Amino acid sequence: MINRGTPHFVGRDPQLEQLHREFQQTDQLVICAIAGMGGVGKTELALQYALNNQHNYPGGLCWFPVRGLDLGTQVVNFARSKLGLTIPDQLEFNQQVEYCWGHWPEGTALIVLDDVPSFSNDYKQRIQPYLPPAQSRFKVLVTSRQRPGASYRRIDLDVLSAEAALELLRKLVGKERIEKELTEAQALCEWLGYLPLGLELVGRYLDIHPNLTIPKVQKRLEKKKLAAKALLYQTEQGDITAQLGVAAAFELSWEDLKDCPEAQKLGCRLSLFAPAPFDWFLVEKCVIETEDEEEWEEEQEELEELRDSFLVNRNLLQLTEQQTYRLHQLIREFFLAKLAQLPEADSYKQSFCQTMVAVAQEIPDTPTLEIIASVNPAIPHLVETATVLTDWLRDEDLIWPLTGLGKFYYGQGIYDQAEVWWKQCLEITRSRLGHHHPVVATSRTNLGLIYHSMGQYQQAEHLNQQALELFKQRLGHHHPLVATSLHNLAALYCSMGSYEQAEHLNQQALELFKHRLGHHHPLVATGLNNLAGLYCSMGRYEQAEHLNQQALELFKQRLGHHHPLVATGLNNLAGLYCSMGRYEQAEHLNQQALELFKHRLGHHHPLVATGLNNLAALYQLMGRYDQAEPLNQQALELFKQRLGHHHPLVATSLNNLAFLYQSMERYDQAEPLLPQALEIAEQMLGSNHPNTVTYRKNLESLRDIKK
Known part of the structure; x- marks a missing residue:
């Protein structure tokens, strides 16, 4: 989990000592944050501290990258794969994380959370709930661009001192060469703003060009500085000169690629990916257009040569341990700015969009665990397409990235996330294509599915009816999409207890499916x-x-x-x-x-809860109460966890558990459950729904028994 770190680490001894002091507290959980601008060396400082203090942490060192990743999932996966923990599946997710911390190896442990994006609501929802318990043996080290609040122990990391910056150049370029041009080297460090990232890149540039003088390098930097100001977009407070230094260092690397414009263009094309790892086959699909197998293999080889010899070799592109690729965020911004200057920019964006559309089209309505795992790395890039690049989507493709994202979450039973994407899909399609386009009807259909699954039947009915009428109007009464819409509306009416309406629509849909498909x-x-x-x-x-x-x-x-x-x-x-x-x-x-x-x-899908619920009901009818009870309880908790506490299926599960307790003559346990079930049903289904009527009768029956 911990890398080796740079051999050229300089100028941070006071910060290392301060970190050591901060973690000497023994009365409670200690969280210390290293805060500073991008490229200032926050991650490297955390890494060097961890490596230098391994002996102080018998409970181990654990490194979690946070940006764009789920901390809780990482903790659970680490505990399973590295600690060999067997985590009970029946536990809710928060409890699984707590179980991991509770079974962590004995002794003081250092947990590093690298690159926390912010300390706002996102931190409170996605990171804070999964932190270790308030025990003094856990030490948490956070790195972030944003300064945390006053409640955190904090080290504000600034740029290097002039002396340390010069020492870093000596290590990178060679002591003799720097001493020969000492005044010029000092001026170069100052111009770079003493930023470690800028010094590192320029130092490497000098190292691979041994005949290049430092004044010549600075002259190139000064020549590019106005362009550099336009290349970095920084929302956080920081040293403006240092930001200019980073951009100018990137400009040097860009200039070094001038004899290979194809490598420059490839870097620009890679900037279209979200700031997250990406699989190389997606790049190939974006760039390679030929369908001839032999030509395709030749272009693939050329692309790999550009990637490895020009981008990876010059530290402009990173190869991850998972054999995916990613651009540093600032380098990505640099390439994006360069992309805007290319005449091919629009065509590159269109090609990228078409590639991501193809990914979205492969996501089925019910993605399995295997499909989820395979498509998961592409999700950030689908989000980028759906939110940033919609102007470059063709009309016929407009719906796909958003639809794919909705399917990805809907198929996992994560309905609130699916709702976000499908609502956005409806808004975008109406805005560009007009309110009466068939794609708008499809968007309404998808959103109707979400509300049906969430138990919001009136909203679902309204959307389904609108979609059905629009399909009939634009595609005719016998189109397969009309059949799908009839089918969805029938399923909704069945859930609403309107069986006669449901039967008529079901039969219509079935006949139309048979006729057309x-x-x-x-x-x-x-x-x-x-x-x-x-x-x-x-x-x-x-x-x-x-x-x-x-x-x-x-x-x-x-x-x-x-x-x-x-x-x-x-x-x-x-x-x-x-x-x-x-x-x-x-x-x-x-x-x-x-x-x-x-x-x-997966064990936490709503359909698993349905399966548990049905098996529990069966065991109850068979008189196998001891087997029925734990299944009922598991189903109820899973329904609450995935669907919320007021879903009709929660009411069904409460009713079933109450009926089980009644059968076991445990009336005091049954009594509080039935009013809850009835209240949910009346609120979500209405007083005359068959389920509501059943729950009311069950409650009356129970009260009669207790009299």
Whole structure:
């Protein structure tokens, strides 16, 4: 987790001593922040402190990069992979992180949080909850551009002293060469603002050009300084001269590429990626246009040569341990400014957008864990496309980056994030394409799905109805998207308890799917599955069973036996058999569905909670109360965690748990649950919804028993 650090570390002994003093506190958790401008050496100071003081931390040193990454996830992953901890899956995420800290190796431990973007609400929500407990054995070292509040121990890191800057140049370039041009070297350090990053880059530049004089270097820097001022955009307070020094140092590296304009252009194209690691194959897709295999391989080799010999070799591009690439944030800003000057800038942005559109189009409605892992590195770059580069998206592609982001989060059950992206999608498509474009209808459809899943049925109904009318108006009554819209509206009405409306729409959608897509399309299976679920709710079990079996076989045939929709089909058929009293068949299918949900979607997906809930209900009917109770409790907690405390499925879970306690004659535990379930149902579903009526009757029955 800890790198070796630079061999040219100078001028920071007082700060190292101050850090050591700050961490001598033994009565409580100590958090110390190193604050300073970009390029001033915050990370290097933290690294050198950690390396020099390993003996003081028998509990270990752990380094977590924070910017753009989730701290809690990193802690859990580190504990699993490096500490060998087995973390109970049933714990909520916050509890999993607490479990990790609670089982950390004995002894004082140093935890470094590198590059915290800010100490505002984002810090309080994404970092603070996952910090170690308030125990004196944990020492937390934070690096950040932003100064934290007065409650933090803080070291404000300034640029190097004139003496230290000169010493750094001596180490980089050679003592004899610097002493020969000492006055000029001092002037160069001053011009660079004594900033470590600028000194490092210029020192390396001098080292690889042994015949270049220091006055010549400074002359080049001074010639470029006006351009340099325009190349750095700095929102935080800091030394203006130092910022100029960094930009000018980058300008030298750019000038060094003048004999290879293709390398310069590649650097500019890389600046279109978000300030996060990216896979190289995405660059290849952006840059290489030929479809001929042999030509493609030749261009691939040329691209690799530009990357390795010109960008990586000159420290303009970083290769990460994960074999991805990234630009330093300031270098990225430098290349962005250069990109704006290129006549090809618009075409480069369009190519980048088309590449990210292709990534978004590969994200399915229900992404599995494997797909999530594979697409996750591209998410920051999809965000960049969806927020910064929309002007360079073609009209026909406009919807895709935002739709892909929505699917990424919706498929994981992270509905609030999906809502953000799909609301933005609706706004952008309406703004550019007008209110009556079919893509706007698709945006409404997606947003309707979110609100349905969130239990906000009235909003979902309004959006679905608008989408359906717009599809009919613009595409005709027999288009597949009309069928999809009918299907979504039918599923919503089923959830709302409006079974007659749902049946009519379901049948329409199913017939249209068959007519336009063929009888064996996966959407036909989805239509069969939903109609079966409706018939089960209506007590028409024989019709439901036939449709369920058809849907399940079609899912297996078209999608494979391990697709999440197969798990949905198994789960629905199990629920039907449970209602029909065929408990043994139901149990087998329930268990299959639950394992498949966990395996493909992860243990914390809302569909896993549904599977747990259904299996618990089955065990209750079978009189296996001891098995039912923990499953009910797991389902309830998972529903609350992923859907919020006021979702209709939370009400269902509360009702089921109360009914279980009633069956076990644990009336005092059952009694507080039913009013909660009834209140949620009345608020979210209305007083006349079948579920609300059931919960009310259950509450009355329980009170009668207790009289």
